[in-house]
Amino acid sequence: MKPVILVVDDDPQVLRAVRRDLLDRYTADYRVLAAASGRDALATLDGLAAKDHEPALFLVDQRMPGMTGLEFLLEAAGRFPDAKRVLLTGYADADAAVTAINRVRLDHYLTKPWDPPQERLYPVLDDLLSDWRAGRPAGDYGGVTVVDVFPSPAAHALRDFLARTSRPFRFLNVETSAEGARLADEHADAELPLVLFPDGEALSAPTSGELAARLGIGAAANRPHYDLVVVGAGPAGLAAGVYGASEGLSTLLLDADVPGGQAGTSSLIENYLGFPAGLSGTDLARRAVIQARRFGAELLYPVRAVALRGEGSARIVTLADGAEVSAEAVLLATGVSYNKLDVPGADRFDGSGLYYGAAVAESESCVAQEVLVVGGANSAGQAAVHFAKYAAKVTLVVRADSLEAGMSRYLVNEIRRTPVIEVRTRTRIVRFRGGRRLEQVLLRDDRTGRVAAEPAGFVFAFIGARPRTGWLDGVVARDPNGFVRTGPDVPDAPGARRPALLETSVPGVFAAGDVRSRSVKRVAASVGEGAMSVSLIHGYLTGTPAPASAPPSPPGGRGRRAVR
Known part of the structure; x- marks a missing residue:
């Protein structure tokens, strides 16, 4: 059976028109079903559930008598939480759309009329259906x-x-x-x-x-030398890949794991500009990879950089398999890794009950289970809300006195209105227990010193991060915590030129995103730094003066070649 698109509208003329447009576009890959009311649509969902058949997308009118579009989506989300949700609204229904975003994770809303569908309907639905298919099991x-x-x-x-x-x-x-x-x-x-x-x-x-x-991922680089090699394909690296390639630089991105970095493990990023309903880290990374490749950037993963050196004007990156790639400029965007829990049993259950990051692949395994999320920052809050859709209970374990100490207000509010989430402040895990798999954890209340056992089949930890810079020992200047120093934070050297704002202590080597000392640990900030770095790299390659914080380089101190 083809996956289903369900359209719901009480106006027969509108219903026919929407269904016609959907059939024109999607009939080859989807079944398009229509219902004239919310109640009829719920009956359709009951029929799909009886056949173990999951819908891909709901397209629902807001103003329907008996049951509004929002009320239908509230019911439908409980039955099919992974289906994409689109609300059809009038110009006066903006408040209803915002309410739907907050209450049912609305993916998009469209104002009537949606003509021409080629411009106002199909691009939105194509994008959402692509996201849906990307997350489906085989x-x-x-x-x-x-x-x-x-x-x-x-x-x-x-x-x-x-x-x-x-x-x-x-x-x-x-x-x-x-x-x-x-x-x-x-x-x-x-x-x-x-x-x-x-x-x-x-x-x-x-x-x-x-x-x-x-799977055809991670083939060898297409050329021996590039204008720009980006080490790390998180938000900063991907942004640099997009802007570098779009500006005509031959650009290669390398990542030791999977594109997306730490942000790629986030179940939902809600405060990223332009996505009012939020998007997952996986979706953000997937979109950015497509965008970078569209402009001609190359991407290799999983390949691990193990050394960096200079040879004349070139910067050479050595990979774990012994291969080398050279470039006129290198951007370090390796990001950070979550810290490991240092308590008895943590090593034993790592990957079999204890996971670092959201580990969205385990979402369906958490259905009706007891889940613990450890951490008090936004990533932990986002994970708690995500797993609340699947688990019988989610316990958020926080060392601080309150959620407000490290979490954005919108997440605090959402956690408090989610009934299956319990917040345990001033609490920490002191031991993991189980047989072949994790069964329970011991939690210590720091206020009383009392230790109690808590059932848990899954623990997701978000307890701070460390930079991935061990391979740069002795190469670039770093701060005491291992983050890369750039621009005005680079130690003075007698007679040396001052580096550009995001340039490291090595000319032609730049850093952006979470790996950079004193950076703002937010996705939008990392994307901005990745984009900014390309402008600075252009200046390095062409010998133009560095902006703002650094005085111009002495003659011959930078540019080695003209940018194509």
Whole structure:
């Protein structure tokens, strides 16, 4: 069965017109169903649920008698939380749209009339349906199958890689799935986890790099020398890739993991300009990758940079496999990694109950489970709200006296109005317990000193971050915490020129985003720095004066070549 688009409107003329436009565009890939009221639409959903068939998108009129569009979406979201939601409104319904964004995670709203659909309807729905398909398990829609026991750190790493690269897949537990057990028996000589492809090929216990190679990701660089090499493909690196390539620089992005960086593990980013309903870190990264490639940037991952050196005017980046790429300029945008929990049992359950970051690949595993989220900043709050859609209970464990100490007001308000989330302030985890998998944690109340056991099958930790700069020891100046110094923060050297605002202690090597000392740890700030760095790199390549904080370079101190 094709996935379903459900349109709901009480006006017969409008309903016919919307359905006609949807059939013209989407009939090859979707079933378009129509309902003349919210109640009729709920009956349609009951029929879909009975056939275990999930809708992809709801397009619903707000002003309907008996049940408004918002009221229908509240009901529908409880049944099909992953379907995309679009509200049809009049010009006077802006308040209803904002309410829907807050209450049901509305993805978009369209004002009537939507003509011409080629400009005002299809681009919006194409984008949302692309997001929906990117997050679907393989099922009938094609993709790979991962077979293993659950939980398994190795299988989690593969599933997380597939989820964050928007590759459709499904997971079969050999202990609970007859099909999974059969596939494991058919490949008895293979080591688990087993990865199966639609063409019948199987990989035995592959690494993420081996899986990436099979999927056609991470081929070798197309040229030996670039204008710009960006190390790290988080928000700052991706922004630099977009702006560098669009400005005519030959640009290569390298990432040790998956594009998106720490932001890519966020379940929902709600305060990023231009996305009133928010977007996931995975969606942000996917969109940015497409944009960068559209302008001609190359992207290699997972490939790890292990050394940086200069040879004349070139900057050489050495990769873990021994390969080298050179460039006129290098941007360090390696971001940060979440700190590990240093308590008994943490290492044992890492990847099999304890996860660092939102680990959205585990969302469906959390259905009706007890989930703990550790941390008091926005990432933890976003994760708590996300997992509340699946879990029976979410406990947010915070060391501070209150959520307000480190979390944005909008998240604090949303957490407080989500009934399945319990907040435990001045509390910390002191031990993990379980058999083959995590079963409970011991929590210590710092106010009383009392330690109590709490059931937990899943713990997601967001407890601060450390920069990924160990490979830069002795290469660029860093602060005591390992963050890269740039511009006015670079230590003075007698007779040396002052670096540009985002330039490091090494001429031609720049830094942007969370890896930079004293940076603002926000997605928008990282994107801005990534874009700004390209302007500064242009100045370096062409020998033009550096802006604002740094005086002009002495003659011959910078430009080595003209930019194409």
